[in-house]
Amino acid sequence: MSDVVSFNERQLDAIREVGNIGTGNAATALSGLLSRMIHMDVPKTELVSIYELGDHYGDPLQIVGAVFVRSTGGFQCSLIFIQPEEDAQLMVELLLKQQFGTFIPAGEVPQEMTDSALTEVGNIVLSSFLNAINMLLGTQHQISVPGVAHDMLSSILDVVASIYGQMGETALLVNTELKVEGLEEGHKISGHIILIPDPDSLELLLRKLKVV
Amino acid sequence: MAENSIVLGMADLMVVAAPIKLITLGLGSCIGLVVYDSFAKVAGMAHIMLPDSRGLHASEKVGKFADTAVPAIIEEMLKKGAVRARIKAKIAGGAQMFSLPGASAEFLTVGAKNVSETKKRLASMGIAVIASDTGGNKGRTIEFSTSNWMLKVKTLGKGVCEI
Numbered sequence: 001m002s003d004v005v006s007f008n009e010r011q012l013d014a015i016r017e018v019g020n021i022g023t024g025n026a027a028t029a030l031s032g033l034l035s036r037m038i039h040m041d042v043p044k045t046e047l048v049s050i051y052e053l054g055d056h057y058g059d060p061l062q063i064v065g066a067v068f069v070r071s072t073g074g075f076q077c078s079l080i081f082i083q084p085e086e087d088a089q090l091m092v093e094l095l096l097k098q099q100f101g102t103f104i105p106a107g108e109v110p111q112e113m114t115d116s117a118l119t120e121v122g123n124i125v126l127s128s129f130l131n132a133i134n135m136l137l138g139t140q141h142q143i144s145v146p147g148v149a150h151d152m153l154s155s156i157l158d159v160v161a162s163i164y165g166q167m168g169e170t171a172l173l174v175n176t177e178l179k180v181e182g183l184e185e186g187h188k189i190s191g192h193i194i195l196i197p198d199p200d201s202l203e204l205l206l207r208k209l210k211v212v
Numbered sequence: 213m214a215e216n217s218i219v220l221g222m223a224d225l226m227v228v229a230a231p232i233k234l235i236t237l238g239l240g241s242c243i244g245l246v247v248y249d250s251f252a253k254v255a256g257m258a259h260i261m262l263p264d265s266r267g268l269h270a271s272e273k274v275g276k277f278a279d280t281a282v283p284a285i286i287e288e289m290l291k292k293g294a295v296r297a298r299i300k301a302k303i304a305g306g307a308q309m310f311s312l313p314g315a316s317a318e319f320l321t322v323g324a325k326n327v328s329e330t331k332k333r334l335a336s337m338g339i340a341v342i343a344s345d346t347g348g349n350k351g352r353t354i355e356f357s358t359s360n361w362m363l364k365v366k367t368l369g370k371g372v373c374e375i
Contacts, residue, residue: 050261051222051273060238061353063368068310147310147320151240151368155351158240158261159309161222162322165261165276166268 004047004164004172004199012045014211015202018133019043019174019195025132026125026193027178033124034094036180043176050161050171054154057082057192064088066156067122068147071130074139075205076198078163079129081122083191085150091180091189092117119148125178129193137208160196167199215359220259225275227256227288230358237353239305241323243278243330243346244354246302246363247285247339249294255358256285262322263329278326282333301334302363302375303327303344304354311349323347343375 007015020043027040046056054060065088067081083091089106092114097103106114123146134141149156164171174195183189197205217233220226222242228234234257236244241261248255258281262268265277274284289299306323327346334341345352345365355364362374 054222054238066310068312070312144312145314147312149309149349151309151351152238152353154238155240155307156309158242158351159320161261162241163319169271 004168004170004202007047007172007202011206011211012047014206014209015172015174015197016043016045018136018205018209019045019176021132021136022129022174022195023176023178023193026129029124029128030121030178030180033121034091034180035098036094036182039179039181041177043174046173046175048171048173050165050169053157053161053171057153057157060154061152063150064153064156065118066149066151067119067126068149068159069123069126069130070144071141072144073134073141075134075137075141076201077130078159078196078198079126080156080159080194080196081125081191082153082156082194083189087189087191088118088150089114090183090187091121091191094180094183094189095121115148119146122146122148125191125193129195137205160194163196164199172197172202215357217355220257222259223261223271223273223276225256225258225273225281225285225288227254227285227292228358229254229292232358234356234358235354239352239354240307240309241305241326243303243305243323243326244352244363245281245285245330246354246356247289247299248356248358248361249289249298249300250361251298252293252295253358254289254292254294255356255361256289257356258285260326260330263325278329278333282330282337286337286339296338299339301339301341302356303330303341303346304352304363304365304375306346307348307350307352309349309351345373345375
């Protein structure tokens with residue numbers, strides 16, 4: 001497997017398009033779940049030095065909520081749904097309000113329940129993302145049980161660094177942001193989806209998209 | 213005397229003369245390795261990402277892998293006046309940030325491998341690890357003071373401890 005830095009513009013564009021299809025599906029799923037409009041950014045394919053990952057998504061010490069899944073099968077990859085901790089809390093409040101009809105502050109909800117709600121949202125968003133990609137590629141896939149963490153951004157991104165660190169010095173990430181619309185003034189819920197293709201899966205993807 | 217501080221990034225490795233504070237922020241599965249000789253007043257820190265460089269893409273950064281970082285940091289310590297028999301080591305980090313029940317995802321346990329490989333390499337060079345705070349599922353921020361040779365470890369939800 002060659003280092004990802006050798007990919008050309010056309011190939012990076014093709015990978016981005018895959019991200020675009022995944023994101024569209026993920027946004028639809030999140031919108032259904034929260035009964036809100038979702039704004040989605042055009043995804044970016046980024047080549048990031050593994051040594052600079054910690055700073056790439058903002059303050060490396062900010063606390064985030066993150067849901068991680070592993071997908072095996074035709075297109076092996078890892079996916080992270082990552083949110084600022086306040087956004088994650090707000091999203092849990094929104095979900096609970098929708099389910100039970102009354103507002104419960106996130107601070108009064110047991111941590112297990114918050115985590116369970118977050119995991120479920122992450123799972124739905126990331127599964128939808130993967131379904132769309134595998135549909136496009138005509139591949140079968142299985143998704144792991146999601147893992148959840150609340151911690152410093154840079155600690156979470158060590159996962160990405162350790163995957164790509166074995167291949168070289170550069171990580172290839174497909175990266176997009178979803179924003180929930182129609183919230184009260186001053187409230188914000190956003191989340192990043194980061195697709196981390198296994199280096200070997202990238203060749204398959206490029207072959208299928210005929211941009212080898 | 214006030215200590216200036218240096219923040220090390222991913223895969224950085226540095227040896228300094230006291231008084232300087234060495235800091236690494238937000239360690240997840242990575243390891244913060246500290247070595248020091250309190251008599252010669254030199255100390256080093258490495259932010260190690262992966263256990264073993266063998267068979268992998270070579271890196272210019274010797275701090276990236278445990279098997280290259282440990283010999284490099286000890287050599288640098290000796291160059292700066294440390295004496296091998298006096299060098300002591302402290303280790304923090306090596307967490308497993310996510311666990312996926314039932315999934316085979318070997319790379320998620322890289323933290324534990326970083327810890328064991330670093331300890332093994334230190335042992336083979338005759339360096340004693342006198343304190344460590346490793347494993348678990350939480351990230352850590354570490355600060356090493358060359359005035360009292362203590363390693364301050366901050367963990368989210370667990371506060372600060374000194375080892």
